[in-house]
Amino acid sequence: MVRTMKGFCKSPxxxxxxxxxxxxxxxxxxxxxxxxxxxxxxxxxxVSSLQKMSDLSAEExxxxxxxxxxxxxxxxxSNIQKKGIHLITYLDKKFPEKIRHIYDPPMAICVQGQLPxxxxxxxxxxxxxxxxxxxxxxxxxxxxxxxxxxxxxVSGGARGIDTQAHRIALENGGTTISILGCGLxxxxxxxxxxxxxxxxxxxxxxxxxxxCAFPSKQNFPQRNRLISAxxxxxxxxxxxxxxxxxxxxxxxLEQGKEVFAIPGPILSxxxxxxxxxxxxxxxxxxxxxxxxxxxxxxxxxNRSLCKDLPSSFEKEDxxxxxxxxxxxxxxxxxxxxxxxxxxxxxxxxxxxxTLMKLSLHGYIKEVHGKKFVKN
Numbered sequence: 001m002v003r004t005m006k007g008f009c010k011s012p013x014x015x016x017x018x019x020x021x022x023x024x025x026x027x028x029x030x031x032x033x034x035x036x037x038x039x040x041x042x043x044x045x046x047v048s049s050l051q052k053m054s055d056l057s058a059e060e061x062x063x064x065x066x067x068x069x070x071x072x073x074x075x076x077x078s079n080i081q082k083k084g085i086h087l088i089t090y091l092d093k094k095f096p097e098k099i100r101h102i103y104d105p106p107m108a109i110c111v112q113g114q115l116p117x118x119x120x121x122x123x124x125x126x127x128x129x130x131x132x133x134x135x136x137x138x139x140x141x142x143x144x145x146x147x148x149x150x151x152x153x154v155s156g157g158a159r160g161i162d163t164q165a166h167r168i169a170l171e172n173g174g175t176t177i178s179i180l181g182c183g184l185x186x187x188x189x190x191x192x193x194x195x196x197x198x199x200x201x202x203x204x205x206x207x208x209x210x211x212c213a214f215p216s217k218q219n220f221p222q223r224n225r226l227i228s229a230x231x232x233x234x235x236x237x238x239x240x241x242x243x244x245x246x247x248x249x250x251x252x253l254e255q256g257k258e259v260f261a262i263p264g265p266i267l268s269x270x271x272x273x274x275x276x277x278x279x280x281x282x283x284x285x286x287x288x289x290x291x292x293x294x295x296x297x298x299x300x301x302n303r304s305l306c307k308d309l310p311s312s313f314e315k316e317d318x319x320x321x322x323x324x325x326x327x328x329x330x331x332x333x334x335x336x337x338x339x340x341x342x343x344x345x346x347x348x349x350x351x352x353x354t355l356m357k358l359s360l361h362g363y364i365k366e367v368h369g370k371k372f373v374k375n
Contacts, residue, residue: 010038010039010040011038011039011040012077012087012089012108013070013073013074013077014039014040014042014043014070014073015039015087015089015090015091015107015108016073016076016077016087016108017039017043017067017069017070017073018033018039018042018043018107019089019106019107019108019208020073020210021064021067023060023063024056024060024064025104026104026105026106026107027103027104028055028056028060029107030090030104030105030107031053031055032050032053032056033090033091033107035053036053037091038091039089039091039107042064043064043065043067045064045065046065047061047062047065048061050064050065076210076211079185079211080110080211083112083184083185083211084112085110085111085112085184085211086110086111086112086115087108087109087110088108088109088110088111088115089107089108090105090106090107090108094115094118095109096118096119096229096230098229098230098231099226099229099230102225102229102255103254103255104225105229106208106226108208109206109207109208109226110183110184110206110207110208110211111204111205111206112184112200112204112205113199113200113201113202113203113204113205114175114200114201114202114203114204115204117152117175117176117177117203117204118177118204118206118230120150120151120152120175121149121150121151121152121232122151122152122153122154122177122230122231122232123146123151123152123153123154123231123232123233123234123235123291124153124154124155124227124228124230124231124233124234124235124248124252125139125142125143125153125154125155125161125162125165125235125237126155126156126161126162126165126227126234126235126236126237126239126245126248127139127160127161127162127236127237127238127239127243127245128160128161128237128238128239128240128243128245128270129158129159129160129161129162130159130160130240130270131159131160131161131164131237131238132238132268132270132366132370133352133355133356133359133366133370133372134238134264134270134359134366135160135161135164135237135238135262135270136161136164136356137356137359137360138237138238138262139161139164139165139168139237140164140168140356140360141360142235142285142287142288142291143165143168143169143172143174144168144172145288145292146174146288146291147169147172147173147174147175148172149292149297151174151232152169152174152175152176152177152203153165153166153168153169153174153175153176153177154176154177154178154179154227154230154231155176155177155178155179155227156178156179156180156181156220156223156224156227157178157179157180157188157189157192157195157196157199157205158189159189159191159192160238161237161238161245162178163192163195165237166178166195166199167195169203170195170198170199170202174202175202175203176199176202176203177199177203177204177205177206177230178196178199178203178204178205178206179206179207179223179226179227179230180205180206180207180209180215180223181209181215181216181219181220181222181223182207182209182213182214182215182216182219183207183209183210183211183212183213183214184205184207184211185211185212186212186213186214186215188215206226206230207223208222208223208226220244221244221247224244224247224248224251225248225251225255227248227251228248228249228251228252228255228257229251229255231252231257232257232258232295233252233257233258233259233260233291233294233295234248234249234252234257234258234259234260235260235261235262235285235291236248236249236259236260236261236262236273236274236277236282237262237274238262238264238270238271238274239261239270239271239272239273239274239277240269240270240271240272240273241269241272241273241276242273243273245273246273246276246277249261249277249282258283258291258294258295259277259282259283260282260283260284260285260290260291260294261274261275261277261278261282261283261284261285262274262285263275263278263284263285321344321346321350321354322354322357322358324344324345324346325340325344325346325351325354325355325358326354326358326363328340328343328344329364329372329373329374334371334372334373335371335372335373336370336371336372337351337352337355337370339371340355340372355372358372359372
């Protein structure tokens, strides 16, 4: 417990300076601020006293005591305030408790959007940037139940499953939080510019990096610990053998969070990671109730992904264009979206929408190479 915490930070410039202080782990920073309880006092504490705290080396204590670069963080704070971004430090009451209690919390986060979103129960939904049709369909199917239950959906704003998770949350009138691997002045990926704007209106964007920080490779594992920290559980929808989503899952386990995974075909490289998570003890998810049950929430079982496939479909579910696409498919031959488009006079977006509808109802399935075949 922070001994002198007053509910707000008296010196945000010193908080930023300490947060971005180089070559000192977040764990040691946490020990220091909990011992001293004031960011400015940390920089004013004599070297001999600092060395007695937090197991600091003489060099680390000396560098803290002789730090002189506060002006750059005066400029940073001014830019944060001009943009209407919330700076929340470790000493503030509004700092999310879920993040405060991890092993290595940031000393400050920047938040653009609605602060109450950070206090909602939440589920992290993560997965491959090269998401398959199946992975996106599963995401589309599961998320509405959590929105209905009052959960915020947390993800990383990346291409693929992250983007799908944010979009489906918004389309269902829900709250979503994107934790970024760059500063809030950057847009990455660029095609999500409009999506990020919507997220800030119906949730929030969160970053622990300086405003203009580029999306460097090393930033993403660091931000992944916050995705898991802010969530009550982590759902890995689709992950290859070396997916960054597995890093998020590892952080979740270290933080004592539940990890959930969607099973996938053993011949698909898209699901090597999730299938290994299941082997290692992650909760297998067939429908949303599996997650609710693990989180101690009583919800009736619905939207099953593992139910028996229908033997026939109801014609009234399909419009004329849907039927054209359905009649093109066979049980023995698989076709890609482009191949279907060459056989029917239907635009590609409509084909993709129809394939998702047919897949969700169990009428077709996706096979290797993003091709589709009748069940």
